[in-house]
Amino acid sequence: NAGVTQTPKFRVLKTGQSMTLLCAQDMNHEYMYWYRQDPGMGLRLIHYSVGEGTTAKGEVPDGYNVSRLKKQNFLLGLESAAPSQTSVYFCASSGGAAQDVYEQYFGPGTRLTVT
């Protein structure tokens, strides 16, 4: 049981480049989330999904897009990376209201540097 996995673990991008971060969970959770963690600011929600085919904006969605084509996968895309997007990105999943399980299970994180 792998839980929540993230690919890649590290990445360095140049300004203007694009990339996709992949999150996969094997717990059959309905809800999935993408966060960024910056020093002194805790975790901030970028986008989330309450089920396959649905996505919604979180607290800091600008500059990111997401897709949830399969229940187990949640992709985070950066179309044109900026230095301000240098951060550690965490994916999380939870059962949500349908399963009455709200605690989130997190992936190991992706450290992204944009130069």
Next chain:
Amino acid sequence: AQKITQTQPGMFVQEKEAVTLDCTYDTSDPSYGLFWYKQPSSGEMIFLIYQGSYDQQNATEGRYSLNFQKARKSANLVISASQLGDSAMYFCAMREGDGNQFYFGTGTSLTVIP
């Protein structure tokens, strides 16, 4: 206004002693959930404990307990019998209403001294 406030950037505790990490929250929704997570230096986020707004009793999980004071909007984490492995960042978080958004505090760095 901040949804979650953690006012202690850093805390120290002697091994085997108890420590309380503070968390206050701000919501007008009667239904919400409160969480604590631990982040060791390795970086992963580990779920510790959950308290629902309608729960009558304070949540406990092993050495962790959540001191829930609804009227004061506080949800402090109490760690009993601290161990060296408890040294980490601790984050308080809230799920608001039936919503799917979570709000995290800025964290408290706990150091356990031998």
